Amino acid sequence: MKTQTQRFLFLIAFFSFFLSYAQVKITGKVTFRNKGISEINITLKDTYDGATTDTNGNFSFETSEKGNHTLIFTHSKYNDVEKPIVIENQEISVNVELKEQINEIDAVVISAGSIEASDKKRATALLTPIDVYTTAGADGQITSALTYLPGVQKVGESEGLFIRGGTGTESKIFMDGSLINNYFSSSVPGIAGRDRFNTSLFKGNVFSSGGYSALYGQALSGALMLESVDLPDQSSYDFGISSIFANAGFQKLSDDKTHSYGATLGYSNLNLMQKVFDFNTDFIDAPQGLNADANFRIKTKSGGFFKYYGKYDTNSMGVKTESLEADNEYSIIKLKGKNTYHNLSFKQKFGKYLLNAGTSYSFNRTDLNFSTESNDIESDKTRLLTDGNYINFKAVLERKINRISAVRGGFEVNNTDEKLTFEEINKHYKDLISAAFVETDLGFSNNLSAKIGVRAENSSYLGKSNIAPRLALAYRFAKDWTTSFAYGLFYQNPESKYINGPANLDFQKSQHYIFQVQRATDGRSLRFEAFYKKYDQLIKVSNLGFNDNQTQPIQRADNNNGFGYAKGLELFWRDKKTFDNIDYWISYSYLDSKRDFMNYPVSLQPNFASAHTLSAVAKRFIPEWKLGVNLSYSYAKGRPYYDFATKDVNGQIINYTRNEGRLKDYSALNLSFNYLPNLGKKDAKAFTIFVLSISNVLGTKNVYGYNFSQDGSRSSGVVPPINTFVFVGAFISFGVDKTQDAINNNL
Template sequence: MKTQGHKIFFLIALITFALGYSQIKISGKVTYKNKGISEVNITLKDTYDGATTDAQGNFSFETSEKGSHKITFTHPKYEDIEKEIGIENQDIIINADLKEQISEIDAVVVSAGSIEASDRKRATALLSPLDIYTTAGADGQITSALTYLPGVQKVGESEGLFIRGGTASESKIFMDGSLINNYFSNSVPGIAGRDQFNTSLFKGNIFSSGGYSALYGQALSGALMLESVDLPDQSSYNFGVSPIFLSGGFQKLGEQKNYSYGASLGYSLLSLMQNVFHFNTDFIDAPQGLNGDVNFRFKTKSGGFFKYYGMFNSNKMGVKTESLEPEYEFGLVRLKGKTMYHNLSFRQKFGKYLLNVGGSYSYNQSDLNFSTETNEIEDNHTKLLTDGNYVNFKTVLERKINRISAVRGGFELNNTNENLNFETVQKNYKDLISSAFIETDLGFSNALSAKIGVRAENSSYLGKSNIAPRFALAYRLSDKWTTNIAYGIFYQNPESKYINGPAALDFQKSQHYIFQLLKSSEGRSLRFEAFYKKYDQLIKTYSILPGKQQNQQIQTALNNDGYGYAKGLELFWRDNKKTFKNIDYWVTYSFLDSKRDFINYPVSLKPGFAAEHTLSAVVKRFIPEWKLGVNLSYTYAKGRPYYDIATELKNGEAVNYTRNEGRLKDYNALNISFNYVPSIGKKDAKSFTVFVLSISNVLGSKNVYGYNFSTNGSRSSAVVPPVNTFVFVGAFFSFGVDKTEDAINNNL
């Protein structure tokens, strides 16, 4: 009986134990916008119990836990959810509806009108310093490399960025947020000035061919924002040698890696190459220049960062051309140019706020001397002397709202003081442009974001103010496809070179409408963009003849009655070593329809700097076993129009009219460059060497940039490149840092 009682007691205890630890089933469904989500992790907090949702979002698991617990739902792309449940003796059904996780990595980025090289994640990340150096025909210049992107016209006779039917003055270039007023070197008419800034100075850039940020102003067409390097990885020394130039420099990094300083110096002279090649241009004084720069960078203990950069450049040249006037045999022009630039910037984070403060000073002097020659006797000397001082100050304060939303605002001051002395025309132009701006990035979801901004400006010279709203929207259609739209109003003062007398003037104005479709995948990108620009209040001018020589005309502002439009389509495709091993290539096509009635145009005309069709292709191939890079580039542009416009007096008023007009021959240029990276010195030595051979216009196409006309329009001469085909040979050496592998991997 006792034994039977023990059995009954043991059975009751066993049943009680089983009931106490019986398994309860927890199940449910996880959704996002009423659709099931797979791969969601469900966990009973502080236990090992849980499950993962299937393709339909369903889950189930069993637990022996009892009482009050918390259950969590987690997924990398969605916000975590935590719910409380009470576990008793019955199965539980619990559902969850997740919200999308807002992420800087996954969020769509507004990019209408812009190509950014500072963010390597994006398909439009293009013009890194290595991209520029290895683009055949770019000559290591940022602005030359940009002509192989959609939207930028190939205009060989003048420096500057001609963007979507806009003049070179309608695009502006900034360094660390501050305006560069003298980015290009001085030159003589018909020969383009060169970039004065070393490409390796910049770690990234954002090129906007329209619809750019409210943080920037005074540009009707586009903007190039350059970002200078911070601290170098280590100290280094470098020098370069070629038949054209000698250069050397160094960068010294502090032992604590919290500061660095450096300098470089270069000298160039073209006379040796004149003896080797047949030049179209008769240089009576071979182009030569002396340039140098210094920099200092310092990181504070509180995380702030100071950067200083200073540059100077002096250059001179002399050109002799056949005179178009019958009383003279030749025309001569000699140039002496001087430029200087200083840039100081500081950034510091204060909690949720980021402060950027920057300022720059630019000085530019151009001394042009015109004369004529008859029977080897010089006469009729005329001097055109211009000099300008420019000061820019800008401060921007930014606050993060969440991971992908932010608001930023600030103000900018841009002061100009220019002098011109040209025979009877003497002027001193002064203007202070004061600007305030505010802009916000709004991330509604990973698939939808917007940029909304407004900029206000006041010009002391014009005595007028403006307000310019700007808006852009980006939406991700799928994992690979994104669409963008943008709209903005942009204002710009009339060019000071036209303001040679009293005139009632106002801001020039443009409106941008942009639609972009972008496909991005690893190693490949496809971009389609359509745009429309409307111009109002463009400057109108008439010609005056201040010089002793009748062909020395200058344009003088009359009013703001000009207008115009530009519309077009652009296509860009890049395949970076994805389809073909070790081959990076891109192709661009631009269609441009533009007309303007501005400066001295008598009626609305297609601008002389705008080609209707432009096609470019860039191919880069690196052969690792030879340590040799082979780079090709090709550009075709439909012939641009040209005009011979004169001014005559009718009833006491200056009237412009067209005497001669036509269309240039189509532009063609095939360029090739070779970059050889040998192994020199010890295997583990910290050094880097590259030999460069570059040939521009390999096929020797005789391109024409335009025509000059005599005073009466009866004679003309073509404006052509200084040389049809040019060969550059050079060697560059760096010590203290070995970049060989980086060069190979990045297709140098």
């Protein structure tokens, strides 16, 4: 027995010695840019043998394998490397230089001049649809919510996004890539038109305050790109009731979740609120409107996706103001507006290529009737009737080069057909703007990327073409810190309403230079941006006179001799992390801008440009009370105002400034409450939210500008229709519970 045990132990020792003798040691070093890197996994393919590098990049392991084999080096941040080796009896040394793996998650994103809010990049999203609805003072409008971001001016007397010294018409809005020619409702002078489109229609947006992509054009200052929702999660029915409107709608999702359709109907009327509150504006006909829309979405078997959205709306109002002319007591303006819009888009992947195509059509009618009143007798009636038909088509083909690099190109056509009738003027304006563009995204590494593009356009009315290069660079210089630079040329046709006679006109032109530094961490975002814009070939207009009741000036574009500049600094800070259930942001803009354009006699600070703008937004959700409390505050340094007139000097008509001054500083504190009674209910199939919103809580009497009489001796202030407005509403959805989504989106 003892002898057998000794033999068994001897055999174990012998085989152990043999195996240890047969083991071969494999060593080496793994580097990236000549520096050793740790935590790289090294394995011998099809075996369990391997090791992990230390802090200096060194590794070592032993194997009993023989013959031809492959070493594999892997890490999530670097490209995999395979090295063939031959294992015999001697030690093997293998050194490897890795290359950084470029991917969409780690790669730096170009963000100079743009702010993105979409499902694709929620980590960097700044304004989602929920953000819009819960920003006090925004009234649920996307464009109003954007005024709480840097770069957008507080202009209350006219619709549009006034971006970095640009007019409201110098920014354009797109839906699923197609231009929306009439995003705002028709209105009367001195009262801004509202957003025509419901915020809930869109799942995200990219707002560019300059330096935007070559895929878009005809905007001197900036662009807002809206992306509509896809298939709903489930079928639902929605109802809304408030002190100024009522609406109802539905969304029906197919059982196989491949298609959906829906529609909404709404009616609004300000008559009740006019009886309750003291309005600054005398509405002889309270603003009212009717709107309806329909949509369908289809996912094809081959992976394509169709989206259609169509809407129809009408609005009307009548305004009575004290006349500035001695011959009349009152001036009266009555409006009837009508608009229809259709948008069809298609997306399909063909192998390595992605096709995005879309078309839109809109018809817009604005019927303005002017008159005067003396001793209760209405006279001097005139009518301004404008009909516009607009067609847009766009196609973009994109091919991925690697995970973050791509090249795309396409073309776009935008056809305008407008008819205008005003006293002795009967105008028929037609223009076809055709464009071609190409753009590439270049990812050199996870820390360096570029976007290079060029856009070419031709206008049939102007009979001229342009070429606009665009360039943007982004570099991550430290953890969470990136810097971006953008440059571009941008062109835009003169506004058609000023084309009232023959003139040798050209494209208006601007150059953008933007530098940005950004720090983005989980729940916090800090942005600093500096910009410079140079304007050339801006249109100059002359006054042809006034209509019979002296209320509507007639202006004609004469030439492109205008010019200007805008430069400034902007700061944005958003924090969702520091305080529990509190989301807040602060934005500040400094703007230095001057222009000689329109009927300006010399280069002046534009009357829509404020030197200093400050906004603060805070949102607090209280779970135990099921309540959201939202505050916002806006401040803007007083803008200049001017009264321009013409005079005859040695037989020559020239413009001069007859009256000028500076408005009082603008300020407004807004408050809103959102109550969610469904919170806490399990398996709820309904969602309800009650809203109470108070705009300009302190009742500050803001002034947007002044109107002057023909001789300049009398003036009246342009003020908001009401100083403090209270909105009360309830919104109910059946079939889907959106409560948790609202909470998760910082309600």
